Amino acid sequence: MDSPQPPPPPPLPPSSLLHNLITFDTKLSLSIYTLTQPIFPRFFLKLLEISGDGRLFFPIILSVLLSPLPSTSPILFTVLVNLLIGSVLDLIIIGTVKHLVRRHRPVYNKHMFLTFAVDHWSFPSGHASRVCFIASVIYFSSDLVSDILGQLEVDLVGFGGYESVRWLNFGVVGWACATSVSRVLLGRHFVFDVAAGAGLGVLNALFVVNVLNCKMFFLVFQFLVVDQLFTLIHTDIGTYVDLFQLFKGQLCK
Structure with missing residues (x-):
């Protein structure tokens, strides 16, 4: 009598698109981090990190709101309120998504001070979301910013109102891009974390400017x-x- 045949091995799970994307993102981020370590000074990347920190941004915007400047330019008060409301929304959105996704940060992430529990999670990047939100609000509010500079009698870089706004937009967009990229170069996030955070920041700005404004x-x-x-x-x-x-x-x- 023949002995019973052993059961066939279970089929290998099919390679999912999500798994492939995560693997690609992990390898790409590690390659970028490794290649750029000798190029960019870490102190400069840390300065960008600090400049996009919510612990710095919230005290600044509240201080300006409580200063005499809004009384000089009522439009400035509106833009500041939009920035404050949007930043609170940003914290809620990013914190919720991080808690739901729970993607671990890169293993080579070093010397990072974590303030909140959700900061242990990597997806999406809160810094990228915040700086892209701020830059987008200023960019989408270019007409209001021009009026604010006129009310405050501010003339940036020696140009007129339009040129001043153009240079301001160039500066904040460049700062947002540099800060977002620095998250990968510091090993804080993967590339897809930064891309998702930047996208959420722009969408948040569109909502605040067009709906809540x-x-x-x-x-x-x-x-x-x-x-x-x-x-x-x-x-x-x-x-x-x-x-x-x-x-x-x-x-x-």
Whole structure:
């Protein structure tokens, strides 16, 4: 009597597209990190890392909001509020995605101070998202930035308003690109982490500029400022409406 044949080995799992992409991303990121180590000074990459840190950005924007500058340029206040709201959204979006995906950082990542638990995860890059959001808001708000420079009587690099805005856009976009690339060169992230973070930052900026722009500010402005002025100086309803429309026309053009 023949002995029973052993069961056939289980079929090998098919190579998934996601697995191939992750493998390619890991190898590409390691190659870039290895090749660029002798080229770019680490202190310069660290400066870029610090410049895109939320622990630096939030105190700066809050300090400017509380300074006399917004009273000099009401449009500046709107742009600052957009940056603040979008940055909070950025933290929520990036933190949620990191918690859901849970991709580990590169094994060669060294000397990184982690503030939050989600910072242990690599996908997507929070730095890339933040700097691309900031640069995109400034770029998409070029007309408002031109008005702000005019109200503050600022003339960058000796040019007129249009040229000043063009150079400002060039500077912030270059800074965002350099900071995003530095995440791979420092070994903090993989290439796909940075690409995903940059894409989320641009989408966040589009949402803030086109959807939230002015609407939330005017709700706050109407209920906290204009209503108080109306109560204090007892203006008639016509003056109240004219005042609100004046500010709306100034800040939402």
